[in-house]
Amino acid sequence: MMMNQDSLALIKQSIKTIPDYPTPGIMFRDVTSLLENADAYKATIAILVAHYQSKGFTKVVGTEARGFLFGAPLALELGVGFVPVRKPGKLPRETISQTYELEYGKDTLEIHTDAINANDKVLVIDDLLATGGTIEATVKLIRQLGGEVSHAAFVISLPEIGGEKRLQGMGIKVLSLCEFDGE
Numbered sequence: 001m002m003m004n005q006d007s008l009a010l011i012k013q014s015i016k017t018i019p020d021y022p023t024p025g026i027m028f029r030d031v032t033s034l035l036e037n038a039d040a041y042k043a044t045i046a047i048l049v050a051h052y053q054s055k056g057f058t059k060v061v062g063t064e065a066r067g068f069l070f071g072a073p074l075a076l077e078l079g080v081g082f083v084p085v086r087k088p089g090k091l092p093r094e095t096i097s098q099t100y101e102l103e104y105g106k107d108t109l110e111i112h113t114d115a116i117n118a119n120d121k122v123l124v125i126d127d128l129l130a131t132g133g134t135i136e137a138t139v140k141l142i143r144q145l146g147g148e149v150s151h152a153a154f155v156i157s158l159p160e161i162g163g164e165k166r167l168q169g170m171g172i173k174v175l176s177l178c179e180f181d182g183e
């Protein structure tokens, strides 16, 4: 088993940066290059499992689309159910919605109303934390259904954008496996 520091270095190194994608000035941190590297992907899930196992979580919630890639294997390893939060019109049963601000304009996320209940202790996961808008909306959906949520995990955090402070302000403890600044 690799040491944690080696794993964290492997994870960070496996993430490619694409300048000026999708728009000029954005440094895009591409998690697909991590997924292509079996050792890095395995190390990512192993670190998350070690951190969150035996903490009493009853569900893992992941946000469309890239949150599914980490949330589903983590839920399997923790032995709990996985609940997807999706973009509008994708979930077939009764849902509730939450609209949130993007850098330009608004977007909406939905969750099945029967997927979370008042006995659930929920771990939220996504690939990347930028403004925190996606996860703020996700946390509101879970809390609206009576679920307890106080932890969110990310593979990548962009601390300059301020999402961590925003989530901390909602009572969420944040774990991120690697950080990137503007370079």
Ligand SMILES: O=P(O)(O)OC[C@H]1O[C@H](OP(=O)(O)OP(=O)(O)O)[C@H](O)[C@@H]1O
Residues within 6 Å of the ligand: 063, 064, 065, 066, 067, 126, 127, 128, 129, 130, 131, 132, 133, 134, 135, 163
């Ligand atoms: O912290 P925030 O400012 O909310 O940004 C982070 C979110 O943005 C990206 O998803 P995107 O909305 O591009 O959707 P996708 O995963 O379906 O590509 C990323 O995967 C996070 O979910």
Ligand SMILES: Nc1ncnc2[nH]cnc12
Residues within 6 Å of the ligand: 026, 027, 028, 029, 030, 128, 130, 158
């Ligand atoms: N810089 C970035 N790289 C990848 N995904 C993002 N989502 C928001 N900002 C991003």
